[in-house]
Amino acid sequence: MSNTRYVIGVDLGGTKISAGVMPADGSAIVAQVTEPTNAADGADGVTARIAAAIETVIAETIAKTGATRKQFWGVGLGAPGPLDRDAGLVIVAPNLGWNDYPLRDRIVAATGLTATLDNDANCATVGEWWIGAAQGGRNVVGMTIGTGIGGGLILDGKLYHGSSDVAGEIGHTTIDTQGRRCKCGNYGCLEAYASGTAIGERAREALAGGEPSALLVMAGGDLSKVTAQTVYEAAKTGDRIASEVVRETARYIGTGIANLLNVFNPDVVVLAGGVAQAGEDLFGPLRAEVKRRAFKPAVDACRIVPGALGGNAGMVGAVATFMSQQPA
Numbered sequence: 332m333s334n335t336r337y338v339i340g341v342d343l344g345g346t347k348i349s350a351g352v353m354p355a356d357g358s359a360i361v362a363q364v365t366e367p368t369n370a371a372d373g374a375d376g377v378t379a380r381i382a383a384a385i386e387t388v389i390a391e392t393i394a395k396t397g398a399t400r401k402q403f404w405g406v407g408l409g410a411p412g413p414l415d416r417d418a419g420l421v422i423v424a425p426n427l428g429w430n431d432y433p434l435r436d437r438i439v440a441a442t443g444l445t446a447t448l449d450n451d452a453n454c455a456t457v458g459e460w461w462i463g464a465a466q467g468g469r470n471v472v473g474m475t476i477g478t479g480i481g482g483g484l485i486l487d488g489k490l491y492h493g494s495s496d497v498a499g500e501i502g503h504t505t506i507d508t509q510g511r512r513c514k515c516g517n518y519g520c521l522e523a524y525a526s527g528t529a530i531g532e533r534a535r536e537a538l539a540g541g542e543p544s545a546l547l548v549m550a551g552g553d554l555s556k557v558t559a560q561t562v563y564e565a566a567k568t569g570d571r572i573a574s575e576v577v578r579e580t581a582r583y584i585g586t587g588i589a590n591l592l593n594v595f596n597p598d599v600v601v602l603a604g605g606v607a608q609a610g611e612d613l614f615g616p617l618r619a620e621v622k623r624r625a626f627k628p629a630v631d632a633c634r635i636v637p638g639a640l641g642g643n644a645g646m647v648g649a650v651a652t653f654m655s656q657q658p659a
Contacts, residue, residue, distance in 0.1 A: 336404045337361065338350060338653050339385050339444070339636065342451060342645030343410045343434075344368060345478070346428030348377075350384035351646045352392045355404065355654060357462045360643065362391035374432045374616035381408075382441035405445035406438055407653030409645045419448050426478075449652045451645050452481025453490060457655075458600045458648030460485055463604065464639040468599035472591050474501055475644075476584075476606040479514075480522040484595065506586050524583040527559035527605050534562045534576045545570040559614075561608045574612070581613050585620025592625040592633055603638030606641060610637075620638055 335354050342349040351363035362389050365381055383405060392398055411424045419435025421427075435448040456473025459465040471485035480502030484491040491498050503515055510519030511529075517575070523529055534557050538544055539542030543564040550556040565573035587599055606613065614637065622630050638644055 333396065333398070335398065335402060337398060337402055338404050338650045339388060339406045340454075340649035340653070341381055341385065341406060341408050341425075342454065342649060343377075343381065344451070344645075345411070348381055349642065349646045350381070350388050351576075351643070351650075352388045352403075353647065353650045357647070357651070359479055360647075361395060361575060362388040363643075364388055364391075368427070370427045374427070374429050375437075377384050377427065377436065378437045378441065382438060385438070385442055385444075402582070403444060405447070405653055405657065406442065406621060407454070407651070408438060408446055408448045408450060409451040409649040409652070410434060412450045414448060414450055416448055416492070416496055417560070419446075421448075447653045447656045449490075449649070450483070450496070450499070451475075451483070453483040453492070453642040453650030454646075454652055455481070455603050456483025456485065456499075456601070456648065457490055457651045458640055458644040458646070459603060459638050460648075461651040462640070462647060463601070463644060464636045465599040465601040465606065468597070468634075470595060470597040470599075472501075472588075472595060472597045472600045473499075474584075474588075474600070474602050474604075476525065476602060476604040477527050479528070480526050486595070488505040490655070501587065501591070502592060504587055506583060520596075521583060521587045525580050525587070528563055530559035530576060530580055531557055533579070534559075534573065537572045537576060542572060544572045546573050548581035559605055560608070562584070563605075563612070566609070566612050576578075577609060577612050578616050580609075581616035584613075585617045586624060588617070588635065589621045591623035592621065592629040596629050597633055599645070600633060600635045601638050603640070603644050607637035607641075 348366045352361045413422045421432045438446045452475045455475045465471045473483040475481040480501040482501030505519045507519035511523040513520035513523040566577045
């Protein structure tokens with residue numbers, strides 16, 4: 332019988348829970364399950380669903396490999412923040428309706444396994460750094476662009492949390508002091524311009540003038556159904572409005588990345604989330620904007636790449652962050 336040790340990674344989102352099992356060497360995802368979060372069930376209901384997902388992937392791994400439960404090292408949890416990692420608390424998670432919830436300890440009680448807790452965007456960055464597009468980087472900036480914009484920082488080969496666990500809030504860096512209102516209450520945040528939500532909003536605003544567009548055709552004539560995904564798809568057909576929204580998005584993200592290059596001088600910037608699907612329509616002008624705005628030595632030292640792990644980055648990174656916090 333193999334002595335392989337396995338780690339469970341959990342990526343908790345506002346709409347879905349992804350749980351998977353990997354061997355400690357990161358060589359494969361042995362088992363995986365995705366379940367709806369059903370946040371309306373409350374924190375305890377969601378936690379019960381997480382625990383059930385963990386048991387499902389453990390059972391599947393045992394069936395596939397013949398492993399025993401003793402070979403499961405523990406659980407890495409990735410959750411929206413802010414968090415108190417030391418206490419294992421989700422301090423505030425607006426999309427879940429949670430406040431000061433002891434997620435880590437509830438999972439330990441439900442499964443009998445050791446568990447760790449980290450920010451979901453940190454986990455996605457670590458996942459790409461461990462076995463994804465940022466492998467080999469010593470200083471890495473990760474951006475996860477979805478409903479919002481999250482971020483993670485690897486500095487000198489270590490995940491950087493800051494003094495109060497809020498480092499990496501890249502979406503709430505300011506790119507226009509008189510700009511659009513962000514959901515955080517501030518004005519001009521990068522997230523208010525370049526998140527998936529904001530891309531859809533900006534496209535709908537551009538369509539309000541009545542110009543014919545493939546965007547509306549793809550959305551079945553319903554303006555409310557125009558999303559970031561619709562924009563990316565329409566841009567690939569050459570649609571003028573969609574292409575301009577993508578170019579503007581590239582400028583906004585490029586401006587934000589240029590600021591990060593001048594501050595952190597990373598060797599890799601990796602962009603995960605739906606934005607990776609935009610391809611060179613986005614990444615070409617984005618890199619050009621960074622080149623215009625950041626110092627040349629910083630630009631020359633840095634790769635700006637789409638994530639390689641897709642929707643698995645957070646789960647994979649949760650496995651890696653667990654291992655980094657445990658004695659061998």
